[in-house]
Each structure stands twice: as structure tokens, then as C-alpha cells.
Amino acid sequence: MITDQQYLSWHQKLSENKLFRRFWVFWGIYSVLTFFVISLYLIIINQWQVVVLLLSAFVLARHIVSPLIFTVYKKARPYQRLQYRTIYSWLMSREKVIHNSFPSDHAISFASITAVLMYYSPTIGWLSVVLVLMSGPARIILGYHDEKDILAGWVLGVLSAWAVIYWLAPIVFQ
DSSP: OOOOOHHHHHHHHHHHHHHHHHHHHHHHHHHGHHHHHHHHHHHHTTTTHHHHHHHHHHHHHHHIIIHHHHHOOOOHHHHHHOOOOOOBBTBBBBOOOBBBBSOOOOHHHHHHHHHHHHHHHHHHHHHHHHHHHHHHHHHTTTSSSOOHOOOOOOOOHHHHHHHHHTHHHHHTOO
């Protein structure tokens, strides 16, 4: 279990060490852009059905499952709990006032997309697994989430993807 002292130590190192900060900000905030590139590639090679499933899994996980949990379970993010200002991106990751740390939206989104990719395109899926495994710790180091938030996001994301593969894929691939 990560301690509050560890979060504060990472926060200090992020503010003092530019290379450390850039590395973790890329993985924790901007690595999501890789999924756009993957989707464009799949469209170019005429795999639009897979892109439809990726988007469906993402929407189910990020815009249905996560908000349902947020309505019944409020959990502060580490930076909120410890009252420090973390790193934000005007485009990808804005400062949050509401307590919605559990589950991690990044983790649930990345895992849902990755599970679909692993099912339909394992080669690309393995690249996506690297993104998932790097973005989770990055979100923790940046102070956005605890380990449980990330793990729950991964599990719920995979379950969302399997629901889409089971129920929607037969319709899309007719």
C-alpha cells in the first residue's frame, strides 16, 4: 500500500526533476493519444468494425460504468486528500473538485480498449498492454489515484470489453 508520505515524495520529485516529470506526465496524461493513432491505423487498414467495438467498449466503461459507481461511491483523489496541486493538462486532464477517484477513468478506458484489441488484433493489443501497464503507475505517481482505483478500473474495463465482444460484436460483424 502506498503511503501519504510516498505521494508527497513523488509530488516533490515531480516539481524538482524535469525528466522525471516529463516521463510520468507522458504516460499518465498524454499516452491516451496513442489510442487515437491505433484507431486511425485500424480505419486505414479497413478494420472499422474493430474501431466500432473499441469505441463501444470505451463508452460503456467510461460513460456508463464509471458514472454509475461515482453516483454511489465518493472517494477523494490522493492530491485532494493531501491538499496539494498536481500536474494538469488543459487538453487531457483537468483539475477536479469532485471526489471521483474510484475507479480510475483512465484505467477503465485503457483496459476496455486493450481487451478488445487483444481479442481482434493481438499484435496491436500487446502494444496497448504496455500503455495500460505504464499509465496505471503514472496516474498513481501523479497523485490522481490509489492502487485500488487502478486495479478496479482494469477489471471493470476488461469486463466492459467482454460485454461488448459478447453482445455487440455479432451484430457489427454480420
